[in-house]
Amino acid sequence: xxxxxxxxxxxxxxAAALLAGxxxxxxxxxxxxxxxxxxxxxxxxxxxxxxxxxxxxxxxxxxxxxxxxxxxxxxxxAQVGHESDWRTASTNSVQSALSKDNGFDxxxxxxxxxxxxxxxxxxxxxxxxxxxxVIDPIVSTGWDTVxxxxxxxxxxxxxIDRTIDDSDKYTAWVGSEFTNEGLAAGAWLKxxxxxxxxxxxxxxxxxGTTGSSAQLGRxxxxxxxxxxxxxxxxxxxxxxxxxxxxxxxxxxxxxxYQGKFNVVVCQNDxxxxxxxxxxDAAGVSYGVDGDVILISFDACTAGLTDVLAxxxxxxxxxxxxxxxxxxxxxxxxxxxxxxxxxxxxxEPWYVHDSDLTSITYTNNAGQSVTEDLVxxxxxxxxxxx
Amino acid sequence: xxxIQKITRMKLFFPLFCLLLxxxxxxxxxxxxxxxxxxxxxLYGRLIDVLNRGSEVAILAVGQTLVVAVSAGTxxxxxxxxxxxxxxxxxxxxxxxxxxxxxxVMPMALGLLAGILMGGLCxxxxxxxxxxxxxxxxxxxxxxxTAARAIxxxxxxxxxxxxxxxxxxxxxxxxPGCPIPTPIFVTIxxxxxxxxxxxxxxxxxxxxxxxxxxRAARLLGINSDFLCFLCYVIxxxxxxxxxxxxxxRIYCADSNNIGLNYxxxxxxxxxxxxxxxxxxxxxxxxxxxxxxxxxxxxTTLLAMGVSTDQAPVVKAIIVILIVVVQxxxxxxxxxxxxxxxxxxxxxxx
Numbered sequence: 001x002x003x004x005x006x007x008x009x010x011x012x013x014x015a016a017a018l019l020a021g022x023x024x025x026x027x028x029x030x031x032x033x034x035x036x037x038x039x040x041x042x043x044x045x046x047x048x049x050x051x052x053x054x055x056x057x058x059x060x061x062x063x064x065x066x067x068x069x070x071x072x073x074x075x076x077x078a079q080v081g082h083e084s085d086w087r088t089a090s091t092n093s094v095q096s097a098l099s100k101d102n103g104f105d106x107x108x109x110x111x112x113x114x115x116x117x118x119x120x121x122x123x124x125x126x127x128x129x130x131x132x133x134v135i136d137p138i139v140s141t142g143w144d145t146v147x148x149x150x151x152x153x154x155x156x157x158x159x160i161d162r163t164i165d166d167s168d169k170y171t172a173w174v175g176s177e178f179t180n181e182g183l184a185a186g187a188w189l190k191x192x193x194x195x196x197x198x199x200x201x202x203x204x205x206x207x208g209t210t211g212s213s214a215q216l217g218r219x220x221x222x223x224x225x226x227x228x229x230x231x232x233x234x235x236x237x238x239x240x241x242x243x244x245x246x247x248x249x250x251x252x253x254x255x256x257y258q259g260k261f262n263v264v265v266c267q268n269d270x271x272x273x274x275x276x277x278x279x280d281a282a283g284v285s286y287g288v289d290g291d292v293i294l295i296s297f298d299a300c301t302a303g304l305t306d307v308l309a310x311x312x313x314x315x316x317x318x319x320x321x322x323x324x325x326x327x328x329x330x331x332x333x334x335x336x337x338x339x340x341x342x343x344x345x346x347e348p349w350y351v352h353d354s355d356l357t358s359i360t361y362t363n364n365a366g367q368s369v370t371e372d373l374v375x376x377x378x379x380x381x382x383x384x385x
Numbered sequence: 386x387x388x389i390q391k392i393t394r395m396k397l398f399f400p401l402f403c404l405l406l407x408x409x410x411x412x413x414x415x416x417x418x419x420x421x422x423x424x425x426x427x428l429y430g431r432l433i434d435v436l437n438r439g440s441e442v443a444i445l446a447v448g449q450t451l452v453v454a455v456s457a458g459t460x461x462x463x464x465x466x467x468x469x470x471x472x473x474x475x476x477x478x479x480x481x482x483x484x485x486x487x488x489x490v491m492p493m494a495l496g497l498l499a500g501i502l503m504g505g506l507c508x509x510x511x512x513x514x515x516x517x518x519x520x521x522x523x524x525x526x527x528x529x530x531t532a533a534r535a536i537x538x539x540x541x542x543x544x545x546x547x548x549x550x551x552x553x554x555x556x557x558x559x560x561p562g563c564p565i566p567t568p569i570f571v572t573i574x575x576x577x578x579x580x581x582x583x584x585x586x587x588x589x590x591x592x593x594x595x596x597x598x599x600r601a602a603r604l605l606g607i608n609s610d611f612l613c614f615l616c617y618v619i620x621x622x623x624x625x626x627x628x629x630x631x632x633x634r635i636y637c638a639d640s641n642n643i644g645l646n647y648x649x650x651x652x653x654x655x656x657x658x659x660x661x662x663x664x665x666x667x668x669x670x671x672x673x674x675x676x677x678x679x680x681x682x683x684t685t686l687l688a689m690g691v692s693t694d695q696a697p698v699v700k701a702i703i704v705i706l707i708v709v710v711q712x713x714x715x716x717x718x719x720x721x722x723x724x725x726x727x728x729x730x731x732x733x734x
Contacts, residue, residue, distance in 0.1 A: 082543050083641050085484075210694045235690055242642045243635040248438065252687035255417075255431055270545075274635065281558065283425035302485060302547060 072105040073334055076125030077134040080162070081113040084241070084270070085300050089385035090161060090320040094134065097323030104327070115139045122146050126153050132330050133157045140165040140213070156333055160322040162213060171333065174325045174343045178214050179364040181316045182221020184349050184371065185295055187361035188314050189263065190229055192293070195355060201229070201263055205236035206249050206275060208267040212241075214318065218267050218297060221364070234261055239271040246274030254282035263293045269303030272296035272312055287311040288352050299350050301384045307376045310352050314373075319345040320385060348374045400658050400674040403707045407681045411688070418688060427564045431684055439680030440568035441467070441627040441644070444575050445651035446672040448508075448620030450660060451579075454596045455616040456515055457664030458522025459652050465533035466507040466624040467644030471632035472537030474500030475546040478553070485547035493552055500632075501625035507533060508621015512614035530648070537640040547637040557633030568630045575626060576673060579619070583669065592616060596664035650679050657707060678707075 075098050079091055091110075098104040107130060111118040115138040125133050126149055133155055137143065140163050147169035150157050156171040164170060193201055203226065208215035219236070226233045234257050239245035246266055253261070264279075264286070266272035272294060279286050286292040288310035296303055299317035306312045322345065329339050349359070354375040362368050374380065392398060411418035411431075421430035445463050452460045478489040478496040489496070507529055514525035556567055583589035591612055594602040599609040624644075631643045656662060657678055658671025682703055686696040709715050 082538065085545055088543055237687070237690070237692060238694060240642075242639060243637070244631070244639075244642065247635065249687065251434060252431075252684070255434075256688060256690065270639075277558070277635075281425065281427065282429065 072100070072103055073132065073330060074105045074107070074128075074130045075132045075134060075330065076107045076109070076122070076128065076130040078109050078111055078118050078121040078125070078136070080118075080136045080138050081110060083113065085302075085385075086268075086298060086318070086320050089300070090136070090322060093321040093323030093385075094160070094326060095323070097327040098134075098330075102327060104330075111138060113138055115142070119146055123149070126150055126155060129153070130155060132333070134326060135159050135164075135170075136161045137164050138162070143167045144169065158326055158329055160326055161320075172329050172339050172341055172343065174322045174329065175345060176214075176318050176347060177344050177364055178217020178318070179221040180217075180344075181297055181318060181347065182218040183224060183361050183363060184221070184359060185218070185265065185297070185314070185316050186222045186225025186229075187359040188316075188349065188351070188356070188373070189293070189295065190225060191356050191359055192313070198262065201231040202257075202261045203231055203233045203263040203265060204253050204257060204261045205233065205265045206239040206246050206253075206267065206271045207236055208238065208241045208271070210238050214297075215267060222265060231263075239266070239274065241268050241270060243270040243274040246271030247278045248274070250275040250278035251281070254278060254284060262291060263295065265295045267297050269296050269298045269300050269306075269315070272303065272306070276306070276311055288313060299348075299384070301381060304350060304376050304381045304384050307350050307352050308378065308381055313352055315350045315376075317347045317350060319347045321345075348372075350374050350376050350380070352376060396659060396668050397670055397674070399711050400668075400671040400678070403657060403710075404674055404678045404681060406707075407678055407685060407703070411685055414685075414689060418685070423564060426562075427559050428566070431688055433566065435677060435680050435684050436569050437566040438684065439677045440572045441631055442647060442650045442654055442679060443572050443673050443676035444623050444627045444630075445647060446654035446658070446676040447575060447579050447669065448616075448623030449651040449655050450658070450667050450669055450672040451592060451616040452522070452620045453652075453655050453660060453662055454664055454667035455592045455613050456522050457596060457662070458515070459648075459655075459662065460508075460511060460526045460617065460620050461523060461648045461652075462507065462511060462526040462529035462533060463620065463624040463627075463651055464644035464647035464649075465530050465537075466504050466621060467628035467631055467647060468638070468640050468642075469507065469529075469533040469537040469540075470500040470504045470625040470628035471638040471643050472540045472546070472640050473503045474629065474632060475548055475638040476540045478548050478550070479546050481540075482542045483546065484542075484544050485549060487549045489548065489550050489553070493550075497556070497629050500629050501622060504625020504628060505618050505622040507624070508618040509614070511621065512617030515617060516610040516613035534640055537638065541638055541640060545637050545639050549636060553633060554636050555633070557630050557635070568634075571626065571630060575623065576669075580669065588612075593666055597666070650676070653704065654679055657704075657711075659711060 077094055077098070079094075080087060082088060082091070095106060095108060098106040107125065107128065109121040111121055118135070118138050119142075122133060122135060123146060133150055135157060137159060143164045144167040147157060147164075147167050151169050157169070159170045159173040161175045163173065163175070189201070205219070205222070207219055215238070223233075225231070235253065237249045239249045250264070264275055266275050275294070276286065279292065284290075284292055286294045294312045296312050296315045297318055299307075299315040303312065303315050307315045325343055325345070329343070332339050349371065351373045352375065356373055358370050358372050360368065360370040418431045421428060421432055423429065449460060449463065452458070474496045477491055477499055478493065479486040480490045511526050511529060514520045514528070515522050556571070558567065560567055591602070591607050594605070595607060595609045595612050599613075603609045627647070628644060632638050652662075654675035655672045657675030658668055658673070660667050660672060682700050683696070686699055691699055
């Protein structure tokens with residue numbers, strides 16, 4: 001008896017965890033309440049609610065299968081997970097661009113940052129005979145076999161955001177050029193300091209998760225300017241793309257380099273928020289009217305709000321809205337057209353003051369480009385992701 | 386000589402020794418570490434950072450010590466529970482589905498209390514599994530370890546919920562006009578309450594006796610199951626409080642990152658405090674010192690500019706050293722060595 005109760009509780013909680021894990025695909029509030037109930041109430045209640053949830057999930061699966069037999073384009077999307085606002089924006093963008101109204105039937109899998117689960121999801125798509133597969137690869141390697149399987153099955157693969165390095169068996173890639181983001185930040189800082197007459201540039205960098213493509217690209221791009229302009233980069237430590245991480249590193253910087261720095265580069269907005277708090281506590285003034293120039297990347301709504309308020313001097317967007325481009329590529333493929341192998345997202349550079357209107361730099365592809373700087377207004381903040 | 390021996394035999398000697406050792410590195414490396422000044426009307430310095438940043442782990446360590454003592458197992462869900470509590474509070478304060486807000490929809494105190502109680506509820510769930518169903522603590526708490534974060538994410542509608550309401554930042558930062566970081570006060574309050582309960586009532590003794598032999602304790606008339614349950618609830622409440630601090634620090638609930646790996650730090654704090662993970666006798670003060678030792682290591686590494694990626698490696702080496710020095714095998718090895726040498730000296734004489 002005891003064993004049975006035990007196993008039923010375990011099953012119930014596992015079901016609850018499962019339910020919670022794929023929460024983004026189901027309706028949020030209903031799942032939230034049933035998952036919370038399953039996890040916290042007594043064994044019996046938990047077992048029933050989890051069982052009910054399981055049946056409803058099964059029902060949903062059958063209805064999805066029934067709907068698939070139309071003239072719509074069937075697409076499978078294996079997303080990384082749901083670790084940040086940025087990712088949520090990316091998911092929402094793809095989901096709304098590949099919606100039923102637009103003639104798509106989207107099968108969405110949130111892979112929870114588990115690369116094995118992602119491979120499994122892609123294989124499942126192949127078995128389900130979807131028309132197209134969209135992947136945001138969690139890791140950049142180990143894809144050759146499964147992409148080969150997709151190729152054999154005649155299913156074109158569109159890769160978004162992150163890259164696949166060890167295989168070229170995909171049809172197209174849509175994403176950001178992180179190195180250009182870093183280069184643009186460097187170019188902006190060069191122009192800005194020259195305009196303001198700042199001679200000594202002492203930079204502190206709070207980098208993103210080490211080894212992530214965003215960190216590598218942004219550091220690489222910015223460091224080119226550090227070398228060419230002879231700036232003094234005092235230190236670079238990682239804040240892991242989190243607010244708490246950024247705050248802790250900045251707290252330490254404020255003590256180690258007291259009064260010795262005038263530029264802080266945070267590789268995403270969350271780190272910048274943390275750095276702001278740490279500088280507030282240490283009495284360091286930053287932003288447009290302050291002693292320290294604060295540069296950030298991502299440009300999410302909250303980040304742009306800070307740019308508007310003059311707390312962040314410049315914010316370099318990393319555009320998460322790959323959905324429309326993705327839909328366009330699939331539509332072109334369906335019409336039998338050829339598509340570009342690489343599509344870079346349009347990424348505006350946001351600034352607070354309109355003194356500088358554009359920057360010129362040599363981008364990662366070796367071309368000299370001149371790009372506009374966008375002064376942030378309330379309308380831009382409202383329209384942001 | 387006798388006095389020295391007396392000191393080294395004290396229960397708190399090793400935890401304190403380790404903490405001082407870590408601080409000593411800083412004396413050699415950079416005495417500026419110990420500078421405390423008043424800046425911007427608040428205390429400012431790395432030692433303050435240690436006390437401030439160590440708060441969460443210290444509070445978790447208090448609960449974890451009781452759990453280890455009573456059930457000879459660890460609660461590995463505390464980090465996730467912190468995250469769930471934080472998400473629950475921000476959801477209540479901001480309203481479901483709201484991404485960022487400057488006004489709150491319910492009194493802040495009520496929201497914070499609800500978050501702490503959510504921690505208690507999680508503790509009760511763990512406690513029921515361990516004490517009533519006799520599931521191994523590691524397995525029982527593994528459930529919430531995986532599920533709590535995901536539930537929190539659902540509560541926040543898959544987003545990071547920002548509470549840009551000034552007083553919400555007080556708990557994790559500073560109350561205007563007060564020079565000491567608030568988390569230090571919270572930690573003191575938690576420690577004082579637990580210490581009073583343990584010392585003034587027989588609870589501490591009861592917990593130890595259950596931990597040493599729960600069947601014998603029951604035969605003596607102690608309700609072992611209830612005590613075990615109670616310890617998990619306290620541990621959950623502690624996780625709730627820690628979650629509130631962590632959330633207030635960044636005025637949001639980042640369900641993926643709040644309390645990440647804190648369960649390991651909490652368990653480590655208990656071990657560094659000289660407590661046996663096999664349960665029974667426990668030393669609360671040791672655990673708390675252990676928690677601050679861990680934070681001192683982190684802050685030291687940050688101060689030295691060790692890249693935050695390599696920091697865990699250095700941290701691991703220090704921890705291995707500390708744990709080895711504290712292990713009974715090592716202690717007895719030192720003891721035999723000493724005795725042998727004494728015997729040699731005697732023979733020589």
